């Protein structure tokens with residue numbers, strides 16, 4: 080059984096890496112409003128068309144030594160990192176969130192979490208580079224949440240409290256963000272952050288999304304301090320909060336509810 084689970088886990092990782100290369104296309108094309116369905120992939124430096132042997136997830140980058148086959152310009156590390164990260168999250172979701180017992184872990188719930196993690200990866204990169212969170216991403220996270228609800232309906236996990244926790248999750252942190260946005264006239268909190276955390280709250284429930292807010296803030300603080308020490312220059316403008324929200328949400332999908340319950344049991 081363990082062997083079979085490892086076998087399926089490997090297939091899931093490869094599948095995640097393939098989807099990861101598609102995420103790289105989204106990260107590049109979504110912010111500039113380019114149609115992600117049309118056109119062939121090209122090298123951004125020499126504009127040479129790329130073929131299947133150049134586009135093999137992870138392996139192409141490794142075998143080409145991180146350089147374009149045609150003009151030898153360096154290819155961003157973003158490509159293999161996104162592919163590996165997406166594959167890793169898919170496997171972690173299969174094992175820790177969906178039971179990971181052979182084919183039993185292959186559920187609607189797994190599909191929901193796959194969408195969830197992939198969108199968070201895209202949001203992190205796009206918001207960090209361009210300070211925007213594309214609407215398609217939080218909508219897709221909501222759809223992922225609906226997949227998780229569908230799975231609960233099938234398995235009988237679904238009940239009144241379960242769905243109420245998700246509806247509260249949708250409004251809990253997003254309501255707070257909306258308030259901060261109104262008070263600061265949109266300077267401290269953008270509309271994208273509000274919509275993103277509402278969708279995450281629906282997918283994870285109010286306990287996990289509350290913890291992800293604290294974790295995002297912590298990541299933000301660590302990043303700011305780390306950057307000050309390493310770069311020693313003042314940050315220009317506001318640091319987008321989206322990447323930290325995405326990171327906090329990804330981590331809390333695994334342990335948010337557990338942290339919440341552990342904390343509450345202290346009292």
Ligand SMILES: [Zn+2]
Nearest residue numbers: 122125147150
């Ligand atoms: Zn090139």
